[in-house]
Amino acid sequence: MPVFKTPFNGYSVRFSPFYESRLAVATAQNFGILGNGRVHVIDLAPSGPVINELIAFDTADGVYDVAWSESHDSVLVAAVADGSMKVYDTALPPQANPVRSLKEHAREVHGLDYNPTRRDSFLSASWDDSVKLWTLDRPTSLRTFREHAYCVYSVAWNPKHADVFASASGDCTVRIWDVREPGSTMIIPGHEHEILSCDWNKYDECLIATASVDKSIKIWDVRNYRVPVSVLNGHGYAVRKIKFSPHRRNLLVSCSYDMTVCLWDFMVEDALVGRYDHHTEFAVGVDLSVLVDGLMASTGWDELVYVWQQGMDPRAA
Amino acid sequence: MEKAINRQQILLQHLNPSLPSSSSEQNHNLAVSASACLAGDSAAYQRTNLFGDDVVIVAAYRTALCKSKRGGFKDTYPDDLLAPVLRAVIEKTNLNPSEVGDIVVGTVLAPGSQRASECRMAAFYAGFPETVPVRTVNRQCSSGLQAVADVAAAIKAGFYDIGIGAGLESMTTNPMAWDGSVNPRVKQMEQAQNCLLPMGVTSENVAHRFGVTRQEQDQAAVESHRKAAAATASGKFKDEIIPVNTKIVDPKTGDEKPVTISVDDGIRPNASVSDLAKLKPVFKKDGTTTAGNSSQVSDGAGAVLLMKRSVAMQKGLPILGVFRTFSAVGVDPAIMGVGPAVAIPAAVKAADLELDDIDLFEINEAFASQFVYCRKKLELDPVKINVNGGAMAIGHPLGATGARCVATLLHEMQRRGKDCRFGVISMCIGTGMGAAAVFERGDCTDELCNARKIETNNFLSKDSR
Numbered sequence: 001m002p003v004f005k006t007p008f009n010g011y012s013v014r015f016s017p018f019y020e021s022r023l024a025v026a027t028a029q030n031f032g033i034l035g036n037g038r039v040h041v042i043d044l045a046p047s048g049p050v051i052n053e054l055i056a057f058d059t060a061d062g063v064y065d066v067a068w069s070e071s072h073d074s075v076l077v078a079a080v081a082d083g084s085m086k087v088y089d090t091a092l093p094p095q096a097n098p099v100r101s102l103k104e105h106a107r108e109v110h111g112l113d114y115n116p117t118r119r120d121s122f123l124s125a126s127w128d129d130s131v132k133l134w135t136l137d138r139p140t141s142l143r144t145f146r147e148h149a150y151c152v153y154s155v156a157w158n159p160k161h162a163d164v165f166a167s168a169s170g171d172c173t174v175r176i177w178d179v180r181e182p183g184s185t186m187i188i189p190g191h192e193h194e195i196l197s198c199d200w201n202k203y204d205e206c207l208i209a210t211a212s213v214d215k216s217i218k219i220w221d222v223r224n225y226r227v228p229v230s231v232l233n234g235h236g237y238a239v240r241k242i243k244f245s246p247h248r249r250n251l252l253v254s255c256s257y258d259m260t261v262c263l264w265d266f267m268v269e270d271a272l273v274g275r276y277d278h279h280t281e282f283a284v285g286v287d288l289s290v291l292v293d294g295l296m297a298s299t300g301w302d303e304l305v306y307v308w309q310q311g312m313d314p315r316a317a
Numbered sequence: 318m319e320k321a322i323n324r325q326q327i328l329l330q331h332l333n334p335s336l337p338s339s340s341s342e343q344n345h346n347l348a349v350s351a352s353a354c355l356a357g358d359s360a361a362y363q364r365t366n367l368f369g370d371d372v373v374i375v376a377a378y379r380t381a382l383c384k385s386k387r388g389g390f391k392d393t394y395p396d397d398l399l400a401p402v403l404r405a406v407i408e409k410t411n412l413n414p415s416e417v418g419d420i421v422v423g424t425v426l427a428p429g430s431q432r433a434s435e436c437r438m439a440a441f442y443a444g445f446p447e448t449v450p451v452r453t454v455n456r457q458c459s460s461g462l463q464a465v466a467d468v469a470a471a472i473k474a475g476f477y478d479i480g481i482g483a484g485l486e487s488m489t490t491n492p493m494a495w496d497g498s499v500n501p502r503v504k505q506m507e508q509a510q511n512c513l514l515p516m517g518v519t520s521e522n523v524a525h526r527f528g529v530t531r532q533e534q535d536q537a538a539v540e541s542h543r544k545a546a547a548a549t550a551s552g553k554f555k556d557e558i559i560p561v562n563t564k565i566v567d568p569k570t571g572d573e574k575p576v577t578i579s580v581d582d583g584i585r586p587n588a589s590v591s592d593l594a595k596l597k598p599v600f601k602k603d604g605t606t607t608a609g610n611s612s613q614v615s616d617g618a619g620a621v622l623l624m625k626r627s628v629a630m631q632k633g634l635p636i637l638g639v640f641r642t643f644s645a646v647g648v649d650p651a652i653m654g655v656g657p658a659v660a661i662p663a664a665v666k667a668a669d670l671e672l673d674d675i676d677l678f679e680i681n682e683a684f685a686s687q688f689v690y691c692r693k694k695l696e697l698d699p700v701k702i703n704v705n706g707g708a709m710a711i712g713h714p715l716g717a718t719g720a721r722c723v724a725t726l727l728h729e730m731q732r733r734g735k736d737c738r739f740g741v742i743s744m745c746i747g748t749g750m751g752a753a754a755v756f757e758r759g760d761c762t763d764e765l766c767n768a769r770k771i772e773t774n775n776f777l778s779k780d781s782r
Contacts, residue, residue, distance in 0.1 A: 127327070194334065
């Protein structure tokens with residue numbers, strides 16, 4: 001299975017929604033604490049387990065997240081730790097990049113999500129406790145959602161309702177928002193500790209999963225958010241990122257500070273379906289491909305990006 | 318710095334959550350603060366050992382070394398030995414020969430001006446334009462190493478950016494000899510007179526004075542042959558040997574046969590202590606130095622291409638090694654073989670290292686007696702010395718030896734990987750001198766592999782000693 005070594009520590013990996021074999025990787029120097037960052041756009045070679053780098057963009061501070069545009073196949077947005085977001089276009093020559101720099105957040109931008117249904121807008125989650133809504137044609141944000149009391153780590157658009165999104169925050173809550181409404185429409189006090197990631201189920205628009213510093217992942221039905229549908233325990237340390245599968249209704253993948261990537265089936269009694277311990281440092285980024293069933297990628301602070309088929313060993317040659 | 322501390326705090330909170338409430342960061346009394354960098358001692362090359370003005374070696378090649386008068390190069394002109402290696406360092410690196418600032422050739426026995434002219438001719442044969450100058454250097458057996466050191470020094474002094482240090486000796490064409498009369502004044506000064514001692518006699522002096530037994534010497538010779546044979550058989554020398562197309566003339570019939578020489582022909586894979594014990598001592602009655610435990614008289618050449626690291630990087634040339642220090646010392650001419658025992662510590666100290674830091678040694682085996690003495694005196698691990706054999710098996714073409722050792726050492730260090738960081742080349746020098754040079758691996762090194770076990774720890778930093 002192909003491996004890509006990045007010079008800096010990995011932070012996030014995302015499959016391109018247009019090309020099956022293309023990924024973007026967000027990396028930061030010195031574990032994202034101090035130094036520069038780099039966004040890599042990489043391609044899986046059709047022949048053999050090789051990953052080629054298409055292009056890389058350097059940034060002045062670490063890149064914490066990256067998101068592909070759903071409207072243009074060569075455009076991606078990078079969330080930089082200095083509070084700005086950079087828009088890159090791989091179809092343009094390197095001198096023309098970044099195409100745009102969107103600087104409004106007061107602190108690190110930690111999460112990005114591009115609207116998959118409406119395809120024109122994206123959200124940024126920042127440690128300045130706010131979430132901002134942007135479109136590519138406007139230099140300033142459209143909306144700012146400021147209700148959280150601590151860092152917002154992650155935002156996720158609802159796959160069915162184009163105006164609904166969720167944000168996960170270090171104030172231990174997940175808030176559901178509607179862009180048409182002035183404030184949040186729902187607050188889920190999901191955990192006793194910080195919530196690092198949230199994601200919607202791709203087949204049931206009412207199910208949302210949250211991943212927390214308390215090492216658990218909880219699945220919630222927004223119609224009845226007092227009690228979780230399911231609690232997934234198994235990680236040894238805080239769970240950093242989760243993603244529901246675009247191909248299987250009940251499957252979700254998570255990566256954690258315990259250096260493993262886990263596959264869960266939350267409808268089953270024994271929910272842990274698979275565990276991959278290929279990383280030798282914190283596993284901080286994971287993604288499932290929308291275009292290829294079962295193809296997954298992960299990255300971690302060990303400066304490696306693995307791309308493998310679910311069920312196979314990521315380290316196998 | 319504040320930002321870095323804040324980020325660290327946030328990450329620490331993920332790993333070690335303190336209060337399970339939605340309070341802000343001020344509540345958490347985390348012991349995260351910036352402090353002075355505690356990254357290690359004043360070790361010589363701590364954070365990075367790559368600097369743009371380092372003098373690096375990008376290519377080092379040699380011819381095979383053949384027995385003089387009887388071996389593969391017995392009918393080869395000396396300039397035909399040098400031209401192929403000069404050509405090789407240019408061809409293999411795709412360098413434009415006109416960019417070379419100087420070619421310095423170490424060469425010992427030939428008449429000075431004639432050999433210098435032959436070297437100039439060899440440069441022309443090798444494809445160098447007339448704009449590239451050539452010179453020779455003679456510090457007896459260390460001439461090849463001295464040539465490399467001179468080029469490195471000139472690059473550091475800014476005379477030019479790219480230079481070639483080479484070595485050449487055809488002991489078939491120029492056997493060891495003294496031309497003309499000896500100044501009677503030597504009789505008045507013992508040290509001057511001792512400069513005339515045959516090398517073998519100095520070997521006996523070393524063996525006698527420092528108690529190196531015949532057994533030890535023969536064992537060292539057998540080891541040298543064994544290691545050289547193993548290296549040849551496993552193809553290790555293929556990386557560094559440049560095949561030379563030449564001719565062999567049958568002494569009886571006068572027939573010329575074209576040959577390609579690419580293998581050292583002095584190595585005896587089946588040498589054994591019992592065979593060597595049968596040889597008679599040559600230089601002293603009841604002595605210990607025989608033909609078997611002395612270096613062979615040989616023909617050969619070597620060339621080393623040096624340049625600034627910044628130039629090498631700009632040209633995209635892979636870096637074989639880094640030239641660090643060179644040291645030439647003087648010792649008693651009567652026991653000239655002790656040269657390495659004095660020169661090696663001097664060169665290692667000049668590089669701000671300890672003997673323990675050196676991973677590989679090439680100590681010229683002029684005679685087993687002096688080689689064994691130096692090894693014992695410096696308390697070196699035999700496993701690190703002459704791992705692919707030495708002059709007793711491969712040969713000692715006086716001026717070429719230094720350059721040939723550079724090729725052998727650097728290619729072996731390359732093979733050994735990041736664990737092998739520093740190498741030393743050293744030789745004794747007739748008339749009582751020694752020379753040594755410290756080389757470092759070309760690319761960056763793995764500090765963990767190169768970590769040394771601490772013998773004692775008085776908790777003082779190296780600077781305070």
